Amino acid sequence: NAGVTQTPKFRILKIGQSMTLQCTQDMNHNYMYWYRQDPGMGLKLIYYSVGAGITDKGEVPNGYNVSRSTTEDFPLRLELAAPSQTSVYFCASKGGYSNQPQHFGDGTRLSIL
Amino acid sequence: AQTVTQSQPEMSVQEAETVTLSCTYDTSESDYYLFWYKQPPSRQMILVIRQEAYKQQNATENRFSVNFQKAAKSFSLKISDSQLGDAAMYFCAYRSSSQGGSEKLVFGKGTKLTVNP
Numbered sequence: 001n002a003g004v005t006q007t008p009k010f011r012i013l014k015i016g017q018s019m020t021l022q023c024t025q026d027m028n029h030n031y032m033y034w035y036r037q038d039p040g041m042g043l044k045l046i047y048y049s050v051g052a053g054i055t056d057k058g059e060v061p062n063g064y065n066v067s068r069s070t071t072e073d074f075p076l077r078l079e080l081a082a083p084s085q086t087s088v089y090f091c092a093s094k095g096g097y098s099n100q101p102q103h104f105g106d107g108t109r110l111s112i113l
Numbered sequence: 114a115q116t117v118t119q120s121q122p123e124m125s126v127q128e129a130e131t132v133t134l135s136c137t138y139d140t141s142e143s144d145y146y147l148f149w150y151k152q153p154p155s156r157q158m159i160l161v162i163r164q165e166a167y168k169q170q171n172a173t174e175n176r177f178s179v180n181f182q183k184a185a186k187s188f189s190l191k192i193s194d195s196q197l198g199d200a201a202m203y204f205c206a207y208r209s210s211s212q213g214g215s216e217k218l219v220f221g222k223g224t225k226l227t228v229n230p
Contacts, residue, residue: 042220104158
């Protein structure tokens, strides 16, 4: 059981480049999330999805886009990367019952230079 | 909007001793969940313990226990018999239990725990 898998683990981008962070889960969870963690800070929600075809903005969505075409996958796209997007990105998923916790991937460390 | 505050940026404890990490939160809701997550240097986010607000009994998981004071909106984590492997960042998190919501987590800024041998 792989849980939540994120790729890549590390990436360096140049300013203005674009890329997609991949996230897939094999637990058939409806809820999926993207968080970012800046140095010395807690995680902040970028986007979330409550099911295939449904996405919504979180606290810090500017500069990002998401899609949810399948239950398993929830990619995060960065368009025109900026230094302010240097961060560690976490994907998480959660089952449908309210008392279930979120399960996190191992994170992607992204540096934009 | 809900907020979570961890007032201790760093804490240290001697191996085998007990340490308590503080967390307070602000909400107008009566039903919610609270969590403690551990983030070791490997960067993984590991669930340590969770508390459902409607339960008066404090949650325990082996050496980890919480002191949940609903009226005071306080949710502290006690680690007993501290081990070197407990060294990590610890995050307190809040989640609403409202039906049909995003069920997103709101995190504090974290407490860095050092365990001294």
